[in-house]
Each structure stands twice: as structure tokens, then as C-alpha cells.
Amino acid sequence: MALLRFFKTPKHQRYEYKPRYWDPQKEELQERLERVRQIQGEGTEAMKARISSGLKRGYRGDERLRKQRVMRSNLVLIGVIAVLCVLSYLVLTIYLPGIVEAVEGSGSTPVE
Secondary structure: OHHHHHHOOOOOOOOOOOOOOOOHHHHHHHHHHHHHHHHHOOOHHHHHHHHHHHHHHHHOOOHHHHHHHHHHHHHHHHHHHHHHHHHHHHHHHHHHHHHHHHHHHHHHOOOO
């Protein structure tokens, strides 16, 4: 019996702490106030906080401006694809017959 007990591993104990009351809005307000204090301060840490908040705000900026930028990007992409298609068509129609003749001409000569 002791041999069987030797091979059993003990189960882990769980720590479960449930706070009595948690106000997420109050916590968010405290975090925002702390960020504002950091941004308004002096020194290198305040400068880092200002730069960081500016970058974060840029991504959450005006939705209309973002849509305009995405539309412009898509139009540029479509334009580039169209230009590449036209150029590839022209290259294939102008240079492909010459390439095919060169390949067929060099391959059809008998070697003695």
C-alpha cells in the first residue's frame, strides 16, 4: 500500500481571492488622471509619456480621416496593379515573339 502512495502526486492547491467590491470606472478614472499628471510634468519621463500618448491617440483618431486614407491607399494599389498589367502586356507582345524565335532557333540546329 505504501508503494502505491509513493507514486501518487499531490494535487495543486488553488488560491481564489474574490474582492468584495471593484469599480472599473473608478479605476479607469484613476489611471487617466495619473497619465495626465505624467504628461503635464517636467523632465524626460513626462516627455516620454507625451510622445507615447500622442502615438496612441493617432491610431484612435478621426474615423473619417482613416477611411479617406484607406480609400486613397486602395486606389493607389489598384493603379499600380493596372500599370503593371499594361506593362507586362506590352512586354509580352513586343519581346515574347523574339524570345520564342531565339529559343526555337537555337534548339532546332542539329549537332553533328
